[in-house]
Structure formats: structure tokens, C-alpha cells
Amino acid sequence: MKHETAATVPPADAGSGRPADISISALVLTEDEAARMLRLSARTLQRLRLSGDGPRFCQLTGRRIAYAVADLNEWLRARTVASSSESTVIRKAG
Numbered sequence: 001m002k003h004e005t006a007a008t009v010p011p012a013d014a015g016s017g018r019p020a021d022i023s024i025s026a027l028v029l030t031e032d033e034a035a036r037m038l039r040l041s042a043r044t045l046q047r048l049r050l051s052g053d054g055p056r057f058c059q060l061t062g063r064r065i066a067y068a069v070a071d072l073n074e075w076l077r078a079r080t081v082a083s084s085s086e087s088t089v090i091r092k093a094g
Contacts, residue, residue: 027068028058034067038076 034055035042048054049065055075058066081087 028066029069029072031065031067034072037069037072 029037031045032042035045038045038055040048045054049057055067056071058068060066079088
């Protein structure tokens, strides 16, 4: 019998009005929820989306973006490496 462990998105900021924990069994997450799950800022997630380097997303309306949990997990798996020499993340000199 397969045993699954429920992981959660880190707690939201106080006063946000959103639930503190969101099960990853949820099918779709908001941009903020997805950013918390990935441990990124929402702005970084926006930059990755605009550059085409981020996870696949759903455009629910003209301005509302959502992320399927399966797509977030797939994006993470694609970025998982065994050593730093395998990393494909390019850092800008600054």
C-alpha cells in the first residue's frame, strides 16, 4: 500500500485572509501560494514567467494567474541536479 505524506505551503502573512496551510493535493494554486511553495518571492516567479524560465501556468482571466501543483512539481524535478557542475542556472555578473 502506497503511503503519501501531505506537505503544505508555508504559512501566509498575518492578516492576508488566506488559510495558513494549503495541501499540495490542491489542483491549482494562486501566484502567491505557488511562490511560497517554491520558496520564491511572487516577484521572482513573475520574472521567471515573463522570461519563459518558470513553471507552466494557467491564465484564468486577463490578469489572474494560477499554477497547477503538478506543473510546479515537474518544474522542480527538471531543475534538480546531483552536483553544482550540472546546474543550468545562469547568474548575472553584478
